[in-house]
Amino acid sequence: xxxxxxxxxxxxxxxxxxxxxxxxxxxxxxxxxxxxxxxxxxxxxxxxxxxxxxxxxxxxxxxxxxxxxxxxxxxxxxxxxxxxxxxxxxxxxxxxxxxxxxxxxxxxxxxxxxxxxxxxxxxxxxxxxxxxxxxxxxxxxxxxxxxxxxxxxxxxxxxxxxxxxxxxxxxxxxxxxxxxxxxxxxxxxxxxxxxxxxxxxxxxxxxxxxxxxxxxxxxxxxxxxxxxxxxxxxxxxxxxxxxxxxxxxxxxxxxxxxxxxxxxxxxxxxxxxxxxxxxxxxxxxxxxxxxxxxxxxxxxxxxxxxxxxxxxxxxxxxx
Amino acid sequence: xxxxxxxxxxxxxxxxxxxxxxxxxxxxxxxxxxxxxxxxxxxxxxxxxxxxxxxxxxxxxxxxxxxxxxxxxxxxxxxxxxxxxxxxxxxxxxxxxxxxxxxxxxxxxxxxxxxxxxxxxxxxxxxxxxxxxxxxxxxxxxxxxxxxxxxxxxxxxxxxxxxxxxxxxxxxxxxxxxxxxxxxxxxxxxxxxxxxxxxxxxxxxxxxxxxxxxxxxxxxxxxxxxxxxxxxxxxxxxxxxxxxxxxxxxxxxxxxxxxxxxxxxxxxxxxxxxxxxxxxxxxxxxxxxxxxxxxxxxxxxxxxxxxxxxxxxxxxxxx
Numbered sequence: 298x299x300x301x302x303x304x305x306x307x308x309x310x311x312x313x314x315x316x317x318x319x320x321x322x323x324x325x326x327x328x329x330x331x332x333x334x335x336x337x338x339x340x341x342x343x344x345x346x347x348x349x350x351x352x353x354x355x356x357x358x359x360x361x362x363x364x365x366x367x368x369x370x371x372x373x374x375x376x377x378x379x380x381x382x383x384x385x386x387x388x389x390x391x392x393x394x395x396x397x398x399x400x401x402x403x404x405x406x407x408x409x410x411x412x413x414x415x416x417x418x419x420x421x422x423x424x425x426x427x428x429x430x431x432x433x434x435x436x437x438x439x440x441x442x443x444x445x446x447x448x449x450x451x452x453x454x455x456x457x458x459x460x461x462x463x464x465x466x467x468x469x470x471x472x473x474x475x476x477x478x479x480x481x482x483x484x485x486x487x488x489x490x491x492x493x494x495x496x497x498x499x500x501x502x503x504x505x506x507x508x509x510x511x512x513x514x515x516x517x518x519x520x521x522x523x524x525x526x527x528x529x530x531x532x533x534x535x536x537x538x539x540x541x542x543x544x545x546x547x548x549x550x551x552x553x554x555x556x557x558x559x560x561x562x563x564x565x566x567x568x569x570x571x572x573x574x575x576x577x578x579x580x581x582x583x584x585x586x587x588x589x590x591x592x593x594x595x596x597x598x599x600x601x602x603x604x605x606x607x608x609x610x611x612x613x614x615x616x
Numbered sequence: 617x618x619x620x621x622x623x624x625x626x627x628x629x630x631x632x633x634x635x636x637x638x639x640x641x642x643x644x645x646x647x648x649x650x651x652x653x654x655x656x657x658x659x660x661x662x663x664x665x666x667x668x669x670x671x672x673x674x675x676x677x678x679x680x681x682x683x684x685x686x687x688x689x690x691x692x693x694x695x696x697x698x699x700x701x702x703x704x705x706x707x708x709x710x711x712x713x714x715x716x717x718x719x720x721x722x723x724x725x726x727x728x729x730x731x732x733x734x735x736x737x738x739x740x741x742x743x744x745x746x747x748x749x750x751x752x753x754x755x756x757x758x759x760x761x762x763x764x765x766x767x768x769x770x771x772x773x774x775x776x777x778x779x780x781x782x783x784x785x786x787x788x789x790x791x792x793x794x795x796x797x798x799x800x801x802x803x804x805x806x807x808x809x810x811x812x813x814x815x816x817x818x819x820x821x822x823x824x825x826x827x828x829x830x831x832x833x834x835x836x837x838x839x840x841x842x843x844x845x846x847x848x849x850x851x852x853x854x855x856x857x858x859x860x861x862x863x864x865x866x867x868x869x870x871x872x873x874x875x876x877x878x879x880x881x882x883x884x885x886x887x888x889x890x891x892x893x894x895x896x897x898x899x900x901x902x903x904x905x906x907x908x909x910x911x912x913x914x915x916x917x918x919x920x921x922x923x924x925x926x927x928x929x930x931x932x933x934x935x
Contacts, residue, residue, distance in 0.1 A: 552768035
């Protein structure tokens with residue numbers, strides 16, 4: 298059986314085909330156009346997937362679809378997807394299955410990254426895994442006892458909105474002091490811009506940002522060249538992130554935490570700060586037990602979706 | 617089958633017998649004397665339990681034992697129990713089973729309260745349940761998808777040590793700003809003593825505390841009589857507790873949170889503050905979904921231990 302991971306973002310729908318071992322076979326993307334409505338979206342995605350089935354000479358396929366928003370795998374509905382034209386209560390799995398004849402499971406995209414961390418990155422070696430998606434936002438995907446965990450109403454893993462500083466920086470969610478308000482891409486750029494205002498004119502960071510604009514990439518470049526302001530910003534990012542993760546670890550006591558997403562590519566500048574903060578915890582057991590991993594794979598969301606699609610189809614067949 | 621709940625504290629070992637529906641049949645307690653060592657402890661507890669079996673005319677019994685500390689139900693060992701003379705790596709279940717012929721499962725006491733909340737208080741109506749034990753310390757017991765959850769190394773649910781105020785009040789764990797440093801019994805008394813220093817001489821709270829000493833009971837009495845300082849302290853307790861619980865709910869998205877333990881008896885003075893803080897959250901779904909319950913049963917730890925003992929014995933028989 299071939300697993301198809303479909304990662305639905307506000308702009309693009311990304312497709313990935315893997316074999317049962319998770320080996321990538323093919324990938325592609327098409328525009329999402331959520332403004333055309335769910336019906337057009339499902340028809341377009343189904344047609345594209347059927348096109349791949351032809352290419353794979355009719356081999357059986359199972360689909361896992363990850364969306365940025367709240368989704369219920371049990372009834373296959375999107376509860377709410379702010380990035381998809383604010384769709385609410387939209388059935389996805391059933392109409393998709395009718396059009397394609399393929400098994401389809403729908404999940405939140407961070408949860409799919411969690412499954413990718415568990416099955417692909419860590420090869421099922423650890424049973425309790427938290428994936429931390431570090432992108433524009435900060436999200437979490439949780440696998441417990443080898444099973445996807447999404448809580449009572451599909452909203453588990455919202456670790457980006459744990460508050461680490463009362464009345465702290467403004468978060469995209471509207472609240473203040475959330476982890477994301479310090480470790481989200483936009484928040485790191487905001488602190489970088491603030492630091493540049495006070496930076497000496499010969500600052501390396503200033504020079505790089507003047508040339509190419511403020512970005513986490515520019516910040517990494519400056520850090521790589523030893524710029525002290527850049528290094529400090531990354532260190533603070535790690536500390537705030539670790540304060541939020543410490544709360545999660547006190548609750549879940551996971552075997553492994555896997556950092557993934559765009560910002561994780563700069564992890565070498567902030568992993569030490571995370572470990573330092575974990576080392577300062579007075580309740581030591583969960584932190585001694587924990588393995589902190591930076592994902593080697595860059596598309597854990599897609600690969601997790603494909604593999605979870607296969608897992609779901611197998612479980613269904615067994616039931 | 618009769619379930620025996622054994623709640624092992626630093627001073628007393630409490631015994632409770634229940635039938636398969638959880639109905640209490642008998643209760644008693646004996647001194648713990650952890651300084652006599654694990655062997656003497658196990659022999660004493662086994663002998664006491666066998667005495668009950670005689671009284672119950674040889675009916676089959678299954679034991680659940682809850683301890684304040686880290687325990688591993690799978691190998692039946694205490695990892696570390698600070699209140700039991702700092703016992704480390706002590707096998708309990710196996711020697712107990714050898715002496716009594718009864719099935720015995722060992723768990724952390726807050727986890728047993730979690731099971732009590734799930735099975736007894738909520739009658740298995742909710743699958744994802746967090747019990748919050750409000751006593752000297754603040755602990756958590758978690759049931760997920762109808763199963764006891766204790767994390768990768770038996771340390772899950774340490775919700776009392778989530779930090780809600782950076783560099784805040786001193787916690788018994790040695791850290792600062794933990795939930796427990798505001799909502800633990802000792803912390804509430806500390807804030808009460810601080811407030812009394814500034815309280816006007818005609819303060820009702822001052823009068824009550826002068827007469828009977830500072831305690832959460834005195835604080836409740838004053839609150840009941842409308843004393844504004846007492847009401848404020850309880851309200852703050854609820855707000856700090858809710859800030860920690862909000863982090864937990866963002867991670868776990870539980871169906872129900874059950875408040876239990878001595879301090880929960882004063883919940884009518886702080887439940888509103890919890891709901892208010894939950895209402896201020898910008899990520900709304902987990903909080904709309906959540907049912908907040910104050911336990912009616914005062915001994916959820918013992919009853920949960922007894923019922924989990926039965927659950928464990930049944931699962932073992934089925935395996």
